[in-house]
Amino acid sequence: MNKWRLIIIIWVIVSLALILASALLGWETWNSFPAMIGRQAAAPSYVHAPELDIPAWLSILGALITLFLSGLLVLYALPAQIRRMEKAYTTGGNQRVRLLGVGILSGVLIAAVGVTSSLTMGTFPLMIFLGSLLFLGSYIGYVALTYSLGHQLLIRAGWDRLSPVYALILGTLLLFAAGEIPGLGLILNLLFACLGLGVMISTRFGSGRTWSLSPLFED
Amino acid sequence: MEPIHKSQLMDDLLAQMPGELPPPDLALRVCQAVRLHHRRTRQARLVLSAFLALSGLWLALPAFSGWLQAVWMPKSALPLAMDWLAAGLAGVEVLLTTAAAALSQSASIFTSLGTPAIAGMIALAISALLALDLLVPRREF
Numbered sequence: 584m585n586k587w588r589l590i591i592i593i594w595v596i597v598s599l600a601l602i603l604a605s606a607l608l609g610w611e612t613w614n615s616f617p618a619m620i621g622r623q624a625a626a627p628s629y630v631h632a633p634e635l636d637i638p639a640w641l642s643i644l645g646a647l648i649t650l651f652l653s654g655l656l657v658l659y660a661l662p663a664q665i666r667r668m669e670k671a672y673t674t675g676g677n678q679r680v681r682l683l684g685v686g687i688l689s690g691v692l693i694a695a696v697g698v699t700s701s702l703t704m705g706t707f708p709l710m711i712f713l714g715s716l717l718f719l720g721s722y723i724g725y726v727a728l729t730y731s732l733g734h735q736l737l738i739r740a741g742w743d744r745l746s747p748v749y750a751l752i753l754g755t756l757l758l759f760a761a762g763e764i765p766g767l768g769l770i771l772n773l774l775f776a777c778l779g780l781g782v783m784i785s786t787r788f789g790s791g792r793t794w795s796l797s798p799l800f801e802d
Numbered sequence: 803m804e805p806i807h808k809s810q811l812m813d814d815l816l817a818q819m820p821g822e823l824p825p826p827d828l829a830l831r832v833c834q835a836v837r838l839h840h841r842r843t844r845q846a847r848l849v850l851s852a853f854l855a856l857s858g859l860w861l862a863l864p865a866f867s868g869w870l871q872a873v874w875m876p877k878s879a880l881p882l883a884m885d886w887l888a889a890g891l892a893g894v895e896v897l898l899t900t901a902a903a904a905l906s907q908s909a910s911i912f913t914s915l916g917t918p919a920i921a922g923m924i925a926l927a928i929s930a931l932l933a934l935d936l937l938v939p940r941r942e943f
Binding site: 688 | 920923926930931938939942
């Protein structure tokens with residue numbers, strides 16, 4: 584048996600076990616940071632509706648299915664762009680570190696411009712626009728990351744003839760499970776989001792063109 | 803006698819001038835000068851970016867650490883969605899009230915942040931922009 588097939592099978596079992604544990608034990612990935620520093624944050628004043636007591640397993644299952652289905656939509660809607668982003672992820676050397684750097688810096692830039700744009704009423708809508716851009720950029724890049732991970736693993740295992748949907752299922756399952764690890768999951772999710780934003784910016788929103796002002800100099 | 807054309811005269815004069823070939827290492831020197839200029843620009847940007855990043859962090863971090871401690875994420879987004887839906891169904895008046903509440907929330911955030919934090923954010927933004935120019939790949943995928 585191919586070594587990579589074994590690795591994939593073990594990794595999938597571990598991931599499923601992590602998701603199951605998170606669902607049964609009710610691990611809270613997102614609110615682990617304030618809890619880690621010994622402080623429980625309260626809901627902001629503009630939230631009026633009471634907190635709903637949704638079972639953890641339902642919430643996790645819903646998130647996993649939503650991620651997969653919306654990822655599938657992105658895959659069908661932007662196949663060429665996802666292919667280019669995968670190429671950017673799989674380019675060797677220190678490319679991934681560079682993508683991460685680009686993602687973090689772009690996040691800082693967009694967040695800073697978004698926050699400062701709300702200083703005046705005239706530029707206030709920019710905050711909503713930039714926030715949406717930040718979220719969508721990170722999300723589409725995240726889908727490309729899940730697909731890329733799944734596809735690369737399937738290639739190594741000799742299952743590269745399978746439909747790209749299997750690559751997306753595999754990648755989504757592995758990355759989602761990694762994001763469910765208490766404490767570390769939050770950091771990993773931020774890392775994935777930064778990588779996603781980095782690949783979106785580096786490939787110029789999946790177009791594959793470079794960032795340049797040279798067209799302005801052309802006659 | 804045929805009149806001598808001005809351009810002809812100029813050609814003759816130019817032909818009589820001592821020939822001056824370009825030095826053989828001219829291309830190399832030009833390349834080196836361009837490379838040196840590029841390296842100096844990169845270094846200057848890197849230094850400026852690092853300085854702005856450090857000063858931005860120094861200015862903004864004290865105010866933003868409070869934000870980090872107060873980070874709140876609901877277990878599910880349903881309460882927020884229900885709030886928005888209720889506001890949408892209740893009509894324009896409630897929608898405007900909600901928008902006004904969000905704006906006043908934003909204003910109170912800025913009051914709590916203060917001017918140094920905003921200056922720090924601007925410094926961080928410029929620093930990120932300068933560093934991005936160095937990091938973004940210049941080839942097509």
